[in-house]
Amino acid sequence: MRRRVNPEGSVYKRCTCKDANGKTLGSKCPKLRRAGGGWHPTHGSWAMQIELPVRTKTERRPFRRSGFDGRDAATALLDHIRALLNLAGDDPHLAIQISDLIWGTGRREALPDVGTVTARIRAGVSASVPTTTAQYLTDWIGNRRGLSPNTMRSYSDHIRLYLIPHLGDIPIQNLKDRHITDMFTDLDERNAAIIAAKASPDPAVRATVKGVRPIGPASMQRLLATLRKALNDCVRKAKLVPTNPALSIELPSGKPPTPKVWTTKAVARWQQTGQRPSPVMVWTPPQAGAFLDYAERHDIMLYPLFLLILHRGLRRGEAVGLRDFDVDLDDAVLTVAEQITAVGYVPIVKDVKSDAGERVMPLGASTITVLRDYLARRDRLQQVSGDDWPDTGLFFVRPDGNAWHPQRVSQRFDDLVEASGLPPVRLHDLRHCAATYLRAGGADIKEVQETLGHATQALTSDTYTSVLLEFQRAYADTVGDLIPRNTKAA
CATH class of the missing domain: 1.10.150 (DNA polymerase; domain 1)
Known part of the structure; x- marks a missing residue:
């Protein structure tokens, strides 16, 4: 007949002594008790046992652990199990979940923390199955x-x-x-x-x-x-x-890489290896001009958009989302207030990135000329389409009058760059080009910040202070020229 386990649990001693037939005596060894009935202080090791809740009356779950060096350790484990079982209160289903959790714990595994199981119960997840x-x-x-x-x-x-x-x-x-x-x-x-x-x-x-x-x-x-x-x-x-x-966890700084210029040597190395000196690259003015020439010949509808980004440093979404009433060519000003971005592939219209992002900027004569030509071309396309021309209210539109998808604009830009044979830059890198050319032309950080729509000068300084190699060379001898020398010719 199987020995019943105390449902409240108990702590006892057992040993590895064997009887005449070689069977382990366990808790029945007479040496475990002293003459007065108390536990022998040195013979055997401590163990604990408790009956866990079950689903049916015929099922039993006697949970036992042994091999403890002291009574306190065995008692602590028993108290831990009691605390876990008490979390169920009067809920029999929760009691079974906690029973499953305890019963499934391996002999070498620690029981779950009471606080962790309490949190799982409060969170409404199963107490017995760990959440991955x-x-x-x-x-x-x-x-x-x-x-x-x-x-x-x-x-x-x-x-x-x-x-x-x-x-x-x-x-x-x-x-x-x-x-x-x-x-x-x-x-x-x-x-x-x-x-x-x-x-x-x-x-x-x-x-x-x-x-x-x-x-x-x-x-x-x-x-x-x-x-x-x-x-x-x-x-x-x-x-x-x-x-x-x-x-x-500590990771390398996520500071954006410093823009670098496509110098002659950098271009030669790219042509040989396909490698860029930096993820963020800036064209020289002749390279930018070569791209605009190529884009004007091969995509007359997007050419003005690329030119505007390059001249005024707009973000892609700001250029695509530019509205007709944002562009005043008579007064030579441009207002940036809204943008079209893509989440997945779904276009989303929203305000610009920050309060500083909403800005009014002047337009130069060369920019205005290109934009006027674009409007004249757009008007001719609209006349041909008649009533089929959609009323988007946008300044830059496709030849059929519909809005440009931001990702389509980027893809078309990449295609044009590759076809032109120029060293690669991203569409967003045209902003770096704009900032670099502004600095090369003598604009200070504040002017660059306002043009690009940055919230702080620090952001502008950290991101866009890379300048053209020729601009850097102009000041290479400034310090040397200021220092008088008395060296005589040999």
């Missing part, structure tokens, strides 16, 4: 409210592309800083593989990473920020973990 990081992140992003479309897209992409593939299978309660560090190490190794493939002399190898970009330091920082935010909420709101393991 993938499950938590999916629930977290699904319950987020009040975020901008761009922020929601960024969070979702980080979770889908990086966090779940690298961390998703780990129970959120077991997530440690080492797991997060391993993820960023894997991403660094992936970056190195992409860079090596792009530099390969084998065209087939280069083709495997065409259009694939390494994850830059700034993107790494944003990925870490998403994880920190999600885990902060896990600590404060869901209360599934006591601390945020992402807080101790």
